[in-house]
Amino acid sequence: MxxxxxxxxxxxxxxxxxxxxxxxxxxxxxxGGGDLSTRGTSNTGGGSGATRSGSTADNSTLHLALSRFDSxxxxxxxxxxxxxxxxxxxxxxxxxxxxxxxxxxxxxxxxxxxxxxxxxxxxxxxxxxxxxxxxxxxxxxxxxxxxxxxxxxxxxxxxxxxxxxxxxxxxxxxxxxxxxxxxxxxxxxxxxxxxxxxxxxxxVDPDGESLTDLDEVAAVVECLGDVVAAQIAPNSENIDLLGVGVRSVDRGAQSVMCVKPKSPAEAKGIATDVADALKNGTMSNGQPYTKFFENVDVVAAGGVVKMTADNTANGQANTILQMVLSRDLPALPGY
Known part of the structure; x- marks a missing residue:
């Protein structure tokens, strides 16, 4: 510490x-917080000569950052x-x-x-x-x-x-x-x-394929969108890649979790389990997820599970990031 x-x-x-x-x-x-989706574009000045913006998908800063690393x-x-x-x-x-x-x-x-x-x-x-x-x-x-x-x-x-x-x-x-x-x-x-x-x-700044050229990375990054902080964790028994992040919205900090299962057929079941855990489950310290998250939405689309939830006043801006450390992500054994 x-x-x-x-x-x-x-x-x-x-x-x-x-x-x-x-x-x-x-x-x-x-x-508090604020929506940065309209933030202007500026140069990174890096070796790639790329530009950045606060929008989603391929234009997100997270996508730009990962695209600068070799696959x-x-x-x-x-x-x-x-x-x-x-x-x-x-x-x-x-x-x-x-x-x-x-x-x-x-x-x-x-x-x-x-x-x-x-x-x-x-x-x-x-x-x-x-x-x-x-x-x-x-x-x-x-x-x-x-x-x-x-x-x-x-x-x-x-x-x-x-x-x-x-x-x-x-x-x-x-x-x-x-x-x-x-x-x-x-x-x-x-x-x-x-x-x-x-x-x-x-x-860094490879001539060939970058991390974002990989299907599993591209899927998770697109799902996370315009996060201002994120963690991407390695695979587990039934998951290819997992990402968590924090967005700024008008209501304050919003947590995002994206899961790409090894089999797209498993996405719907994982989404159901995650939604149930967030509604009825508890963390390893015994506290319910509902203490920290509200306005929860969990969907499965394109073989990827996406959870968004507003952080409550009891939570922290990086609650979802901390859950990676404490292995407290809802309904995801090993995470």
């Missing part, structure tokens, strides 16, 4: 006492953590208590103690457009997209003991915790790619 301060330049706020457990940000409070990363169990930093900054400026502690979603896996640790290699996490981490240690990759200065990063990383040209690296040093998660550093335009000692940094 870690605590740190974060100055969010665009939001004009300061964050403190952020608790992190296994890369999930635990947030107190849930209210080979899904050969093993795919795990991804994503945060739309720019959108979260806007939301936090309006409804600070609801959204501010999600600000580092996507980058916290690499920089466990936050922006001060990232600053040792010249990175500015709060200036990013979005951040995303793919995989598990020691091969985890993290992309901080937009807002970074290559010269500043190169200079700071070398002062911190990293060596090389293009990709800078440093051997694992247990007395320097940053080298455990950030053994490699590569500035890419105004983006930054970092990785553990086993990470393949060339998997």
């Amino acid at each position: 870690y605590a740190y301060d974060l100055d969010m330049n665009r939001a004009g706020i300061s964050l403190s006492a952020v608790c992190v457990i296994s890369g999930l940000l635990l947030v107190a409070g849930c209210s 080979s990363l899904a050969a093993k169990d795919l795990f991804a953590s994503f945060g739309d930093t720019a959108a979260l900054s806007v939301l936090a400026a309006k409804e600070t208590e609801t959204w501010k502690l999600l600000a580092l979603s996507g980058s916290i896996d690499a920089f466990a103690t936050g922006p001060k640790q990232a600053a040792t290699i010249g990175a500015d996490l709060s200036a990013a457009e979005y951040s995303i981490s793919i995989g598990q240690p020691p091969g985890r990759l993290t992309l901080v997209a937009g807002g970074q200065d290559a010269d500043t990063i190169t200079s700071a990383a070398k002062k911190a003991g990293y060596e090389g040209a293009g990709v800078l690296s440093q051997k694992l040093d247990l007395e320097n915790p940053l080298t455990v998660t950030v053994a490699q550093v590569e500035p890419k335009g105004d983006d930054l790619v970092v990785g553990g000692p086993g990470a393949k940094l060339e998997s």
